[in-house]
Amino acid sequence: DSGVTQTPKHLITATGQRVTLRCSPRSGDLSVYWYQQSLDQGLQFLIQYYNGEERAKGNILERFSAQQFPDLHSELNLSSLELGDSALYFCASSVDGRATETQYFGPGTRLLVL
Amino acid sequence: QKEVEQDPGPLSVPEGAIVSLNCTYSNSAFQYFMWYRQYSRKGPELLMYTYSSGNKEDGRFTAQVDKSSKYISLFIRDSQPSDSATYLCAMRGGMDSSYKLIFGSGTRLLVRP
Numbered sequence: 001d002s003g004v005t006q007t008p009k010h011l012i013t014a015t016g017q018r019v020t021l022r023c024s025p026r027s028g029d030l031s032v033y034w035y036q037q038s039l040d041q042g043l044q045f046l047i048q049y050y051n052g053e054e055r056a057k058g059n060i061l062e063r064f065s066a067q068q069f070p071d072l073h074s075e076l077n078l079s080s081l082e083l084g085d086s087a088l089y090f091c092a093s094s095v096d097g098r099a100t101e102t103q104y105f106g107p108g109t110r111l112l113v114l
Numbered sequence: 115q116k117e118v119e120q121d122p123g124p125l126s127v128p129e130g131a132i133v134s135l136n137c138t139y140s141n142s143a144f145q146y147f148m149w150y151r152q153y154s155r156k157g158p159e160l161l162m163y164t165y166s167s168g169n170k171e172d173g174r175f176t177a178q179v180d181k182s183s184k185y186i187s188l189f190i191r192d193s194q195p196s197d198s199a200t201y202l203c204a205m206r207g208g209m210d211s212s213y214k215l216i217f218g219s220g221t222r223l224l225v226r227p
Contacts, residue, residue: 002157043158043202045214058214090157100146100165103215105157 003027004106006091012112018079021109023091025072029104031055031097032074034066037108038087049074050097081113117141120203120218128226133190137203137218140184144205144216147179149188152200152220161201162188193225 003026013019025032034046036059045058049068060066063081068074078085088110092103120137127133135149145166150158162177164170164186170177176189186205190197203218 002159004157042219043204043217045216048214056214092157102160102163105150105159107157108155110155 002104002106004091004093004104006089006106006109008109009107010110010112012114013081014114015081015083017081017113018077019081019111021076021078021089021091021111023074023076023093023106025074025091025093026104029093029095030072031094031101032068032072033092033094033103034060034074034076035090035092035105036087037090038084043090046076048097055097078111083113086111086113115140116219117216118203118205118218121221122219124222124224126224126226127193129193129195131193131225133188133193133197133223133225135188135190135201135203135221135223137186137205138184139186139205139216141205141207141216142181142184143207146206147177147186148204148215149175149177150202150204150217152202154199158202190223193223195225195227198223198225 005024031050037043046060048056066076088108090108092105094101147164149162152158167181174191178187200220202220204215
């Protein structure tokens with residue numbers, strides 16, 4: 001158990017809908033990362049937050065947004081969902097978000113868009 | 115061309131075999147190299163972390179980085195059925211570059227009892 005928690009574990013929804021994925025980092029970690037894992041694209045970095053502020057952006061679509069709250073939990077919002085958004089979404093956390101740090105991954109949220 | 119290439123496998127070996135997993139990459143700015151293990155329906159967990167070129171050993175696992183060839187390897191000695199998982203290589207640039215990790219697509223390993 002990495003200490004990173006994600007809810008929900010599974011999510012089934014329809015195209016055009018909006019969902020929110022939630023992540024709680026390990027105790028003491030200030031930085032949160034979101035990744036998408038799909039069969040054809042592999043594991044891809046979406047976005048990083050550090051202590052409430054956006055620090056780095058990856059291949060995140062404009063339909064997706066994220067935020068980190070004062071209690072350090074983070075939410076990833078996915079809107080206008082398409083079939084191709086079906087994937088595993090992972091959250092990871094690290095202490096300070098420095099490049100040398102280990103990222104600890106949560107168990108993921110499996111999203112299925114029908 | 116992807117920045118990081120990894121053979122998806124599957125790689126099937128008998129218990130006790132030595133396993134060699136590899137990744138190649140194209141970005142010479144990468145300096146930090148990692149291997150993650152991912153069991154089915156679980157999140158990736160860090161196995162090995164290496165900075166720049168060289169070898170690092172941890173129990174049955176050895177990570178090698180050859181920056182001149184842009185090639186990294188993970189060796190598993192005395193492989194066990196519990197090693198059956200997908201192995202992902204990951205890498206990132208230096209301290210002043212983007213924090214994002216670039217992952218390989220993963221190699222699925224099956225160790226047969």
